[in-house]
Amino acid sequence: MYFESIQQLIYMDGHGVYVWSAFCISIVVMVGLIVKPLYQKKQELKNIRLHIRLQEVNREAIRQEDSNASNP
Amino acid sequence: MNLNLQWTWFHRLGSPRWFYQKTQRWLPWLSLVMSVLLVTGLVWGLAFAPPDAKQGNSFRIIYVHVPASVVALAGYYIMAIAGAVGLIWRIKLAYMLMRSAAPIGAALTFIALVTGAIWGKPTWGAYWEWDARITSMLILLFLYLGVMALRHTYSSNEAADKASAILGLVGMVNVPIIYKSVDWWQTLHQPATIKFTGAPSMHPDMFMPLVVMILGFYLFYTVSLILFARAEILRREYRASWVKQLVTDNSAEK
Numbered sequence: 451m452y453f454e455s456i457q458q459l460i461y462m463d464g465h466g467v468y469v470w471s472a473f474c475i476s477i478v479v480m481v482g483l484i485v486k487p488l489y490q491k492k493q494e495l496k497n498i499r500l501h502i503r504l505q506e507v508n509r510e511a512i513r514q515e516d517s518n519a520s521n522p
Numbered sequence: 523m524n525l526n527l528q529w530t531w532f533h534r535l536g537s538p539r540w541f542y543q544k545t546q547r548w549l550p551w552l553s554l555v556m557s558v559l560l561v562t563g564l565v566w567g568l569a570f571a572p573p574d575a576k577q578g579n580s581f582r583i584i585y586v587h588v589p590a591s592v593v594a595l596a597g598y599y600i601m602a603i604a605g606a607v608g609l610i611w612r613i614k615l616a617y618m619l620m621r622s623a624a625p626i627g628a629a630l631t632f633i634a635l636v637t638g639a640i641w642g643k644p645t646w647g648a649y650w651e652w653d654a655r656i657t658s659m660l661i662l663l664f665l666y667l668g669v670m671a672l673r674h675t676y677s678s679n680e681a682a683d684k685a686s687a688i689l690g691l692v693g694m695v696n697v698p699i700i701y702k703s704v705d706w707w708q709t710l711h712q713p714a715t716i717k718f719t720g721a722p723s724m725h726p727d728m729f730m731p732l733v734v735m736i737l738g739f740y741l742f743y744t745v746s747l748i749l750f751a752r753a754e755i756l757r758r759e760y761r762a763s764w765v766k767q768l769v770t771d772n773s774a775e776k
Contacts, residue, residue, distance in 0.1 A: 451569050451570055452569060452570055452571065452572055452573070453569060459568070459569055462578075462579035462580075462582070463573075463578055463579055465578055465579040465580040465582075465644055466579070468580050468583065468640050468641065468643060468644050469568070469579060469580060469582045469583055471640055472583045472586060472587070472636070472637040472640045472641065473564070473568070473583075473586055475633070475636055475637070475640075476586045476590065476633045476636075476637060479629050479632065479633055480629075480633075480742065482629070483625070483626055483629050483742075483746045484745070484746060484749065486625075486750075487622075487746065487749035487750040487752070487753045488749060488753075490750075490753035490757075491749070491752055491753040491756060494753055494756035494757050494760070495756065495769060495772070497760065498756065498760045498765060498766070498769045499769055501760060502766060502769065502770070
């Protein structure tokens, strides 16, 4: 390692504030670029499941109506 | 007949289903290589590389600033070319990739600008300067945001895709301007560290971690693009039978 201690690594001769804040902001943004699409995908799967359920319920309702109409 | 056979790969490549299924298998490997590169580059650049003779330790910001900038610029070409492919061949997947590339490019441009500003303070004494490189980079951010915003201005996906693709192509003029800005104008921004021709203006001990970080950022871009595209595919193809099959299979497993 270039630095002699962890304190020196954090302080970086006074430049630590700049270096560490630049890296922290970047890491937060990049984590967001991985987490956001994963969350979006989860939401889409939920929507599709709901869509399929609604279609099934609709089909069932139509079938019931038809059978009611044929046997009054 | 022969011609048809040659073009099948092209159409398969344009199939959202093919993309969704293939990337499922690629993602773990890509993520693994990405993590190894990013962690190695980060530790190497932050703790092991020697400090710059003039700038001291503040130069370590280069290990996130340059990779983010390089990939933000390359990502613009990827977005614009995907848009052009969508316009010319009407391939749905190309538009989905264009849509997915926009937020990643915007975020990376944001990183480049913010880390550049932070680096500017100890080096130039100012966070912001209206110099050619910084201003053209800010325009890049607005172009990315424009492509993102155009999605919501049309009621149909198709019209929004076409408008975004055209904006993307027109904005491509800006990219060579950014590359050349440090040579064409007197700027505060330092000249390019890495050149296509000639040796880099850096000692190998400082240069190697930068190469690792750039490769890591390219892989990060790929992984993020795939993840955004997969969400976009589900959003647009929810009526497709293979998507329904996928969802019912998934729920059966749970």
